[in-house]
Amino acid sequence: MPLVKMSPLLAKAKEGKYAVGSFSVANMEMVLGVLKAVEETKSPAILQIAEVRLKQSPLEVIGPLMVAAAKNCSMPVAVHFDHGKTFEKIGQALDIGFTSVMFDGSHLPFEENAQTTAKVNELAKKYNADCEGEIGCVGGSEDGSENIAINCTAPDEAKKFAELSNVDALAVAIGNAHGNYKQTPKLRFDILEQTASMVDVPLVLHGGTGILPDDFRKCIQLGIHKINIATATFDSVELNARNAYENGEIKGYYDLQAAEVEGAYKNAMKHIEIFGCAGKGTL
Numbered sequence: 001m002p003l004v005k006m007s008p009l010l011a012k013a014k015e016g017k018y019a020v021g022s023f024s025v026a027n028m029e030m031v032l033g034v035l036k037a038v039e040e041t042k043s044p045a046i047l048q049i050a051e052v053r054l055k056q057s058p059l060e061v062i063g064p065l066m067v068a069a070a071k072n073c074s075m076p077v078a079v080h081f082d083h084g085k086t087f088e089k090i091g092q093a094l095d096i097g098f099t100s101v102m103f104d105g106s107h108l109p110f111e112e113n114a115q116t117t118a119k120v121n122e123l124a125k126k127y128n129a130d131c132e133g134e135i136g137c138v139g140g141s142e143d144g145s146e147n148i149a150i151n152c153t154a155p156d157e158a159k160k161f162a163e164l165s166n167v168d169a170l171a172v173a174i175g176n177a178h179g180n181y182k183q184t185p186k187l188r189f190d191i192l193e194q195t196a197s198m199v200d201v202p203l204v205l206h207g208g209t210g211i212l213p214d215d216f217r218k219c220i221q222l223g224i225h226k227i228n229i230a231t232a233t234f235d236s237v238e239l240n241a242r243n244a245y246e247n248g249e250i251k252g253y254y255d256l257q258a259a260e261v262e263g264a265y266k267n268a269m270k271h272i273e274i275f276g277c278a279g280k281g282t283l
Contacts (some may be wrong), residue, residue, distance in 0.1 A: 003070040006100035006226070007043045008283055009167045013225040018215075018276035019205075021081060022046035023268055024230035026057045026127040029068045029257055032239060033264025041269070041278040046100075048080035051089050059089060063096040068083050068120035075281035076213075080132075082228065090120060099131035100168070106137045110157060117165040129130070132204060132226075135161045136173030142213050155194040162199050169226055176207035181182070187215055189222060196223025204228065213274045218224045220276065229271050236262035 009020050023034045025047055038045045042147040047066045050059060063079075070077035073199030077275040081093035090101045116196040121131035136153030153172040162170055172195055174188040196203055202225040208216070216227065225269070240263030242252050250259060272278050 029260035037268035236267035
């Protein structure tokens, strides 16, 4: 199966009432672990990296790896640039072959966010790629460096934003936050349901780490069809490697590499089951 765009994956997910996992990766081991789960479960998936993570994983290094891995997977896999902040890096991702990009203008005034997202969408379309936007403000931050307050999406603004920006997917804020939650989040399902009834494009849930399985499933029923998983992947990889050391299973570098792959694999398997996308890897 060749590298695919995000939009057909999400269109099928919307029709089938499931969600596609969009897994953040930081190295080759995470890519291999996620795609091992994807192959095993015959699922669609999205590999992604956020702009804030490029300090540790330079785009010119990790990007071609992600694209090559997707091209060599037997299941449909899109490659996504998440939380893009600059036209420079968004353009670089598109040049590398990413099939979708997100502009995160959630910190901007509404009109500026919509206008800038529309410009990013125009750029993406020149590459035959998709574009995701965000309305409202998901709490926390991608790298954990800020404690950004949650500002829930206003459904009427979401409708207007989707029309002005013409995005292919829209991230909403319903009480979700990036990073590890200090307590179980109380999601605003009422806002999600109203937004989904007013917006035609697939909706996206960021900050998936720590949300309860039943809450994930309810979000999917109410209109979420792309779910971002980042911190849970990083935590699972680190924990699996730590446990392998403690259990005396690591005798050298390649044992460590295998433990990292396994950590990413376990996390992807868990979320694929919750999201209901197993066996849906055909277009």
